Amino acid sequence: xxxxxxxxxxxxxDDLPPDEPDDASPFHEExxxxxxxxxxxxxxxxxxxxxxxxxxxERHDPAFYLExxxxxxxxxxxxxxxxxxxxxxxxxxxxxxxxxxxxxAEVTDTPGPSLDxxxxxxxxxxxxxxxxxxxxxxxxxxxxxxxxxxxGHTRCPQYVxxxxxxxxxxxxxxxxxxxxxxxxxxxxxxxxxxxxxxxLWGDEHTDAxxxxxxxxxxxxxxx
Amino acid sequence: xxDTSDSASETTDLRDRDPEARARALxxxxxxxxxxxxxxxxxxxxxxxxxxxxxxGAKVVARAWTDPEFEERLLDDGIAAVAELDVQVxxxxxxxxVVENSPDTHNLIVCTLCSCYPWxxxxxxxxxxxxxxxxxxxxxxxxxxxxxxxxTEIPDDVxxxxxxxxxxxxxxxxxxxxxxxxxxxxxELRELVTRNAxxxxxxxx
Numbered sequence: 001x002x003x004x005x006x007x008x009x010x011x012x013x014d015d016l017p018p019d020e021p022d023d024a025s026p027f028h029e030e031x032x033x034x035x036x037x038x039x040x041x042x043x044x045x046x047x048x049x050x051x052x053x054x055x056x057x058e059r060h061d062p063a064f065y066l067e068x069x070x071x072x073x074x075x076x077x078x079x080x081x082x083x084x085x086x087x088x089x090x091x092x093x094x095x096x097x098x099x100x101x102x103x104x105a106e107v108t109d110t111p112g113p114s115l116d117x118x119x120x121x122x123x124x125x126x127x128x129x130x131x132x133x134x135x136x137x138x139x140x141x142x143x144x145x146x147x148x149x150x151x152g153h154t155r156c157p158q159y160v161x162x163x164x165x166x167x168x169x170x171x172x173x174x175x176x177x178x179x180x181x182x183x184x185x186x187x188x189x190x191x192x193x194x195x196x197x198x199x200l201w202g203d204e205h206t207d208a209x210x211x212x213x214x215x216x217x218x219x220x221x222x223x
Numbered sequence: 224x225x226d227t228s229d230s231a232s233e234t235t236d237l238r239d240r241d242p243e244a245r246a247r248a249l250x251x252x253x254x255x256x257x258x259x260x261x262x263x264x265x266x267x268x269x270x271x272x273x274x275x276x277x278x279x280g281a282k283v284v285a286r287a288w289t290d291p292e293f294e295e296r297l298l299d300d301g302i303a304a305v306a307e308l309d310v311q312v313x314x315x316x317x318x319x320x321v322v323e324n325s326p327d328t329h330n331l332i333v334c335t336l337c338s339c340y341p342w343x344x345x346x347x348x349x350x351x352x353x354x355x356x357x358x359x360x361x362x363x364x365x366x367x368x369x370x371x372x373x374x375t376e377i378p379d380d381v382x383x384x385x386x387x388x389x390x391x392x393x394x395x396x397x398x399x400x401x402x403x404x405x406x407x408x409x410x411e412l413r414e415l416v417t418r419n420a421x422x423x424x425x426x427x428x
Contacts, residue, residue, distance in 0.1 A: 005336055009363045010359040019349065022417060025272045026271055026347035034246040034264060042253070075245060076237075078249065087258075093245075100247045105251060107250050112253075113258070113263060123313070123316050155389045157389065174390060200363070201363045206364060207365065207383070208363065208383050209384060211362050211384075212384065213387045
């Protein structure tokens, strides 16, 4: 979908926030770390995968997406997917949140999966490589990205669509996010493609030389 | 107006509540269902606050600078080479591609679509990496972005190659070894390597 998440090449965002030291906690508030742990547990439980999670965040209202702190957007995404998967009940979750706000609830000390078990579940979700399928393109081939604006999830950003590039490497055969998000697991050859920055943006509007992405075979066509 | 997600509207009232309370509420429900323990929450947070961070990447870079055969393996299969070192990384956690800076090429990592980051070797990303401001500009005017936001000047005769991490393959930059460090030990070299150099927004002097 041509959502607010697809920001490559857009102009007009504010300056970057201040840098943080290398040894700073990645969590600015205690609850941010808790949200990250919730995400780990939810992913590891198999309630949803990375594509479904990304798609949930992409569908957030554009104003909400831009205005809401990162881990709060993650929380909203995890909540909606766990509701969709019937892992939690909406009313129960709302009531419980209200009870915590009033200071009238606490987290019970119940055993659950260990960190190692959760990490295994997460690692599994990251393994998108599948049995090899013969690639249609080879390193050195010129290709063009299909001009296509699907309304669902895709990992083909708008800024490369319709543009000519060169296959730099074949990366094996990987699950196609566009279909996987609909529960249809299909694997395709994946390629690293390099674009001349001038072909993406026009000579006068870029100071980069090359931009590389991984693109699935069905995103590509002859030049 | 139609909403593409039923649950997006269902959670509207939750969004009015304090995220801290919502996070605790969800944690308590997942705990009751046996999906998450309080210990695991502490362990996940502790892991990313104490154990997995740029110090792992720094160790990898310092080894690559001092051991050409390791460097070759690292450039061939990043995560397998990382797992050789005494670090908390297993070789199946992610596919990692290490891209090497040279006198004529500088590399920069971004994820324009979300916030993909080589977390197994650098930890969770800093806030700026996740902002639309960084993600939008890194692919079209990276030299201006690096100059204005990081005081990093990439000379005109150095080619700038950007890697947009849009699949589950993750990228890390292998910076150039700084001049004048010929006599330095691996431990001393490790101290010179920064997170930002491994993302590519900084060059090591």
